[in-house]
Amino acid sequence: MNSNVVALASISIIVSVGASIGFYAGTRRKMDLEQWTVGDRGFGMFLIWLLMAGEVYTTFTFLGASGWAYSKGAPVLYILGYQPLMYVVSFFILPQVWEVGKKFRLQTQADFFTVRYQSKYLAAFVALVGIIFIIPYLQLQLSGLGMIVEVASYGAIHRTPAMIISFLIVAAFVLTSGIRGIAWVSVLKDLLLLFSAVFVGVAIPYVYFGGIGPMFAELVRIRPVHLVLPGATTNLGHSWYISTVLLVAVGFYMWPQFSVPVFPRRVATPCAATPS
Amino acid sequence: MRKPSIGAILLALIPFVASCFSVSLWDRIDPMILGLPFNFFWLIAWLLLTPLCMWGAYRVEVRRPGDPHPGVDGTP
Numbered sequence: 001m002n003s004n005v006v007a008l009a010s011i012s013i014i015v016s017v018g019a020s021i022g023f024y025a026g027t028r029r030k031m032d033l034e035q036w037t038v039g040d041r042g043f044g045m046f047l048i049w050l051l052m053a054g055e056v057y058t059t060f061t062f063l064g065a066s067g068w069a070y071s072k073g074a075p076v077l078y079i080l081g082y083q084p085l086m087y088v089v090s091f092f093i094l095p096q097v098w099e100v101g102k103k104f105r106l107q108t109q110a111d112f113f114t115v116r117y118q119s120k121y122l123a124a125f126v127a128l129v130g131i132i133f134i135i136p137y138l139q140l141q142l143s144g145l146g147m148i149v150e151v152a153s154y155g156a157i158h159r160t161p162a163m164i165i166s167f168l169i170v171a172a173f174v175l176t177s178g179i180r181g182i183a184w185v186s187v188l189k190d191l192l193l194l195f196s197a198v199f200v201g202v203a204i205p206y207v208y209f210g211g212i213g214p215m216f217a218e219l220v221r222i223r224p225v226h227l228v229l230p231g232a233t234t235n236l237g238h239s240w241y242i243s244t245v246l247l248v249a250v251g252f253y254m255w256p257q258f259s260v261p262v263f264p265r266r267v268a269t270p271c272a273a274t275p276s
Numbered sequence: 277m278r279k280p281s282i283g284a285i286l287l288a289l290i291p292f293v294a295s296c297f298s299v300s301l302w303d304r305i306d307p308m309i310l311g312l313p314f315n316f317f318w319l320i321a322w323l324l325l326t327p328l329c330m331w332g333a334y335r336v337e338v339r340r341p342g343d344p345h346p347g348v349d350g351t352p
Contacts, residue, residue: 074303080319081295084326088288091330092280213311220305220313227313229303238300245296 004154011153018188019169025184026177036178037107043264047183051261054186057193059144073223073231078244085249093253098262106263109256130256137255142167179264281340284333291326295319 034040043051068076097112104115110127114120145166146159153162173181202212209215219227230237295318302318309317 074315077315077319080316080323081299084291084323085296088291088326088330091288091333092284211311216308216311216313216316220308224305227305228315229299238303241299241303242296249292249296 004156007153008156011149011157014188014192015166015169018185019173021188022170022173022177022181022185024177025181026173029180031176031178033107034105035180037263038101039178039180039183039264041102041264042266043183044266048261048265050186050190051179051183051264053190054182055261057190059141059148061193061197063144063147072233072236073226074229075231075233075236075241077229078241078248081241081245082248082252085245086252089249090253094262097253098265101263134256179261183264280333281336283336287329287333287336290329291322294325295322 029035065076065079068079100106100112100115104111106112106115108127109130110123113126114123117123142163143159146163149157149162149166150159173185177184205212205215209218216227226232229241303315305313305315307314312320
């Protein structure tokens with residue numbers, strides 16, 4: 001069996017299993033808008049954790065981050081910098097969003113602004129900004145997906161059909177299963193993502209350099225400037241690092257797809273005023 | 277909706293200082309620790325230390341007496 005067949009078989013199996021999970025997640029439940037958008041606010045800690053991880057870790061994790069590390073070097077460290085910090089920010093913001101969401105049965109990010117600031121216009125503006133700025137983000141994600149499938153299938157599946165097929169599958173199971181479908185597909189996605197990230201992160205240095213330490217030793221020998229800011233760039237220095245990490249960490253939950261996943265959570269967390 | 281305590285905010289500022297504002301102090305290759313350049317090691321260490329700070333902030337928050345009927349419209 002050649003590698004082409006193995007690749008195609010793996011892709012088909014993963015896509016069919018993922019799609020089945022997505023469709024199955026919505027069955028046996030009465031589907032109304034509350035169930036579709038926020039899963040009747042009945043998600044436990046495990047599912048909400050997987051949902052939020054599934055929203056955050058995307059094709060950027062594979063293509064963007066590794067591409068930056070290769071082409072720019074140390075500036076890619078900003079990802080390691082902002083990721084813990086955005087969760088620090090979420091500790092103060094998300095419980096409040098959740099609390100208001102539960103009390104007023106909110107379903108979207110714009111709903112939150114309607115209630116919190118008593119302004120239809122602000123809410124409409126927030127919704128509009130969310131929609132407009134999700135378009136390039138989606139385009140980026142779909143292009144990344146197309147590239148991954150094209151490379152992973154050794155060119156057997158061209159990127160355009162890959163993007164169309166995957167988009168149709170996702171749209172179909174989101175339509176039938178709502179946020180429950182997204183959350184349960186995240187279970188599969190997170191497991192695969194974690195496995196491949198650890199595998200690639202350990203295997204590639206080991207195969208080519210004999211370990212992570214020897215790989216960095218070799219990098220230090222050949223391209224030491226690549227390992228400190230501004231790396232291979234001229235302008236991504238310390239002030240860039242501070243401003244970018246700060247901006248991304250503080251602004252992260254402006255993205256509707258990152259703030260809305262708190263609504264399905266069932267019970268309170270400490271910063272929300274309900275004593276636990 | 278109540279304001280977070282000063283203690284929780286101070287604990288949350290520690291990771292911000294350590295992995296954001298102080299970049300010029302730790303952005304270097306030597307000393308290499310566990311085979312990693314120092315800046316990589318420092319940020320990975322703070323991946324592990326940040327949850328510790330937030331656990332502290334969590335402890336501070338749960339110990340405070342809760343307000344059972346918070347105003348969500350911003351009124352105190």
